[in-house]
Amino acid sequence: MDATKERRPAVDGWFTPAPDVRLLGTRCTACGTPYFPRNDLACRNPACEGPRDGSELTEHTLSATGRVWSFADARYRPPPPSVSPEPFRPYIVAAVELDAERMVVLGRVAPDVSLDDLAVGQTVELTEGVLYEDDTTAYTVWMWRPLP
Amino acid sequence: MSDVVVMGAGMHPWGKWGRSFVAYGLHAARAALAEAGLEWRDVGYVAGADTIRNGYPGFVAGATFAQALGWTGARVSSSYAACASGAQALAAARAQILAGLCDVALVVGADAAPKGFFRPVGGDRPGDPDWLRFRLLGATNPLYFALYARRRMALYGATPDDFARVKVKNARHGLGNPNARYRKEVTAAEVAASPVVSDPLRLLDVCATSDGGAALVLASQEYARRRGTGAPVRIAAVSTVTPTFPKTVLDLPDFATDAAVAAPPPERPFRAALAHAAYEEAGIGPDDLSLAEVYDLSTALELDWYEDIGLCPAGAAETLLRSGATELGGRVPVNPSGGLASFGEAVPAQAIAQVCELTWQLRGTAGDRQVTGARTGIAVNQGLFGHGSAVIATR
Numbered sequence: 003m004d005a006t007k008e009r010r011p012a013v014d015g016w017f018t019p020a021p022d023v024r025l026l027g028t029r030c031t032a033c034g035t036p037y038f039p040r041n042d043l044a045c046r047n048p049a050c051e052g053p054r055d056g057s058e059l060t061e062h063t064l065s066a067t068g069r070v071w072s073f074a075d076a077r078y079r080p081p082p083p084s085v086s087p088e089p090f091r092p093y094i095v096a097a098v099e100l101d102a103e104r105m106v107v108l109g110r111v112a113p114d115v116s117l118d119d120l121a122v123g124q125t126v127e128l129t130e131g132v133l134y135e136d137d138t139t140a141y142t143v144w145m146w147r148p149l150p
Numbered sequence: 151m152s153d154v155v156v157m158g159a160g161m162h163p164w165g166k167w168g169r170s171f172v173a174y175g176l177h178a179a180r181a182a183l184a185e186a187g188l189e190w191r192d193v194g195y196v197a198g199a200d201t202i203r204n205g206y207p208g209f210v211a212g213a214t215f216a217q218a219l220g221w222t223g224a225r226v227s228s229s230y231a232a233c234a235s236g237a238q239a240l241a242a243a244r245a246q247i248l249a250g251l252c253d254v255a256l257v258v259g260a261d262a263a264p265k266g267f268f269r270p271v272g273g274d275r276p277g278d279p280d281w282l283r284f285r286l287l288g289a290t291n292p293l294y295f296a297l298y299a300r301r302r303m304a305l306y307g308a309t310p311d312d313f314a315r316v317k318v319k320n321a322r323h324g325l326g327n328p329n330a331r332y333r334k335e336v337t338a339a340e341v342a343a344s345p346v347v348s349d350p351l352r353l354l355d356v357c358a359t360s361d362g363g364a365a366l367v368l369a370s371q372e373y374a375r376r377r378g379t380g381a382p383v384r385i386a387a388v389s390t391v392t393p394t395f396p397k398t399v400l401d402l403p404d405f406a407t408d409a410a411v412a413a414p415p416p417e418r419p420f421r422a423a424l425a426h427a428a429y430e431e432a433g434i435g436p437d438d439l440s441l442a443e444v445y446d447l448s449t450a451l452e453l454d455w456y457e458d459i460g461l462c463p464a465g466a467a468e469t470l471l472r473s474g475a476t477e478l479g480g481r482v483p484v485n486p487s488g489g490l491a492s493f494g495e496a497v498p499a500q501a502i503a504q505v506c507e508l509t510w511q512l513r514g515t516a517g518d519r520q521v522t523g524a525r526t527g528i529a530v531n532q533g534l535f536g537h538g539s540a541v542i543a544t545r
Contacts, residue, residue, distance in 0.1 A: 012286060013285075033412035072300045072301040073297070074296030074349060077345070081269035083274070084284045084288045086288070095289055095293055097400055103409045103411060105411075106407045108406065109287070117349055
């Protein structure tokens, strides 16, 4: 990547940028259910006793580490609206279980990590990586990487 | 409750034929009507299963097929429920008959599918999770299937050899099925030599996208009796239940599961709940099954279904597979039609095609893939966004 390029998140408001990369969601103040991606409409727990009109939902920063639930790679170029570099390079997606939130979240795996570096159950942490670039800008997303 | 019976089943063979989906649906509808011994004018209700890849006629599939057959004033519905669209159309038609609103209903689904990965519908839609999972993750459908497959390997010790065994079995089952697209033996070595699509799944582990059409003629039992249909196949249950919060199994096109913080995970995960509701409605259990048609979007997913429909406990699917119980000639053959492995997926037609297979198996007319003495069968399917289905048919 060209170091002079501007770095911008590929999606607004889903994560905080490096160095302290965290996923941003919401949380129900009535029943405690966290949401990612953010849910602003109404708590979706049918047993929640909050107002369930959105007023019960507040900003929530999710855990920065979790355990690998599963992972898989992509060996062929996915169709649009995916944007892939030329030439195409395989990439890995991991499903990661967050202990505190008791939920599984998907994310790209950092490009320097190989399938052999990963195992179900291993602890990973969030980082930021470049998803795609154009002439002036590198667009970033949250990515998982094994804890050192 | 009066029963709904299948008077006729019909299909257009799966493949890549380069024709309109309407042609496949019309062909299947006429075949089902011919098998029923009925005229299109006898049909009071037509339920179409929609395709989203063929423009507006696909969004109003019920009317599109009615127009192709010739307007008769029949009542109509068009259903979209992703891969479960066909089952949803079946459920709508069955409810009309059960309510006494019509005697005969026609269910039709057909698709003309593009080659390669399914992609989200067109346009720039950054608020749509289906668009976003391609954009931000590059997560194609096979990648999700590969996540499930790896999870089975880690939890239960499944191996790529087990996955290949599913393909070998289903390819053998589909050999003599005139409606199957791939009618050729596949060896484990051929699966192992096929390119990796999404590790741990290879090309021959993942189902293709296909053209195809399927149709069913349903009627009230009284009507069938009046027409002299002897011992028809009964639709004993149609389950289209939604998941229960918190849905803790990752599903397409989700970025995350529900959190199990405020409530524990449900007693039955989504796919198991679909089957369970159908068993309850039919008043039977897994031990009563003669056969099952399950949605093998990947070879590994067929193993998940063994457990979800109660053929074995969690973690025992590989042992059941290796025992031969799910092969033709075994205790409970799974995918005697050849499954998606032999057909590829023609989305709105697929759940209907599964019930066509149940019908022919229970009638004893399935030819060289016949399950001996078949009395009861289940067909299960998982769509997207919380859609899915389980249909039980009995003789």
